[in-house]
Amino acid sequence: MRKRPDIARITVIIPTYNMAALLAEAVESVLANSFSDVELMIADDGSTDNTFSTIRQIRARLDNDRRSKFHYLKIRHQGKSVAINRVLSRARGDFITILDADDKLPVHSLRTRYERATETGAELVLGGFSTFDGHRILGYRSLTPNKNRERLIKELLFNIKSPFHQNSMLVSKALMERVGFYDENLLRAQDKDYAIRLLREANTVEIIDKPVYLYRRYERGYTNRLRNRLRTIYYKWKVIDKHTSGCRRIMGLAWGSLVEVGKMGYEFFSIYKN
Structure with missing residues (x-):
């Protein structure tokens, strides 16, 4: 056919x-x-x-x-x-x-x-x-x-x-x-x-x-990057909450926040490399 x-x-x-x-x-x-x-x-x-x-x-x-x-x-x-x-x-x-x-x-x-x-x-x-x-x-x-x-x-x-x-x-x-x-x-x-x-x-x-x-990748201003990253943190929490449970969820939400802060610095001062 x-x-x-x-x-x-x-x-x-x-x-x-x-x-x-x-x-x-x-x-x-x-x-x-x-x-x-x-x-x-x-x-x-x-x-x-x-x-x-x-x-x-x-x-x-x-x-x-x-x-x-x-x-x-x-x-x-x-x-x-x-x-x-x-x-x-x-x-x-x-x-x-x-x-x-x-x-x-x-x-x-x-x-x-x-x-x-x-x-x-x-x-x-x-x-x-x-x-x-x-x-x-x-x-x-x-x-x-x-x-x-x-x-x-x-x-x-x-x-x-x-x-x-x-x-x-x-x-x-x-x-x-x-x-x-x-x-x-x-x-x-x-x-x-x-x-x-x-x-x-x-x-x-x-x-x-x-x-x-x-x-x-874009060269955005720091204010714009900060605003976008803060919005992302909120929705990243929702994703972690959706895919984890119990103690892992609590630890995951805390760790996820630290990761997003770290990612903010990574985006400001680095690019994707090998």
């Missing part, structure tokens, strides 16, 4: 909010990937900039096959989790991944993850990531191939440096259907929460020790 032409092997979801200036780069990085059997879904969380016209211009120059797999949905501004969930329920790819609107994919990102998943039968594939400033690569975060999932979960909750970027995941649709949607009560740290739920539910996890994601 032939696969319908509007159904792809991979669905890439790009949540966006007033990111028109960078969104085109993210979309182009998907279109330029060496793996082309892709459904691309833009989840617009109520943008008030020229996001729609940017998407319309890109879509207009696509051929019929790619245009049939290029979707745009705009909703009322309710947060990233809500935006992702609205298109996640419509995704038709065999595998699904998320790309933030200000980030990019390396040219072989999708092929590398898809081939590993199909060769091994893995429901969840994780990869390393590089950071860039828009012009050059700043650093690379590797992912140790022999780490077990409980260790990864612990590091997601309590380490200053996350063991992997949550958007470096490639997730089978079957796994996502079992895990369900993003937690819409989390305005931050929702990707960390979702990664933990996927790790706990996945039958098989594969790790790729090479960069499959490009994460953009």
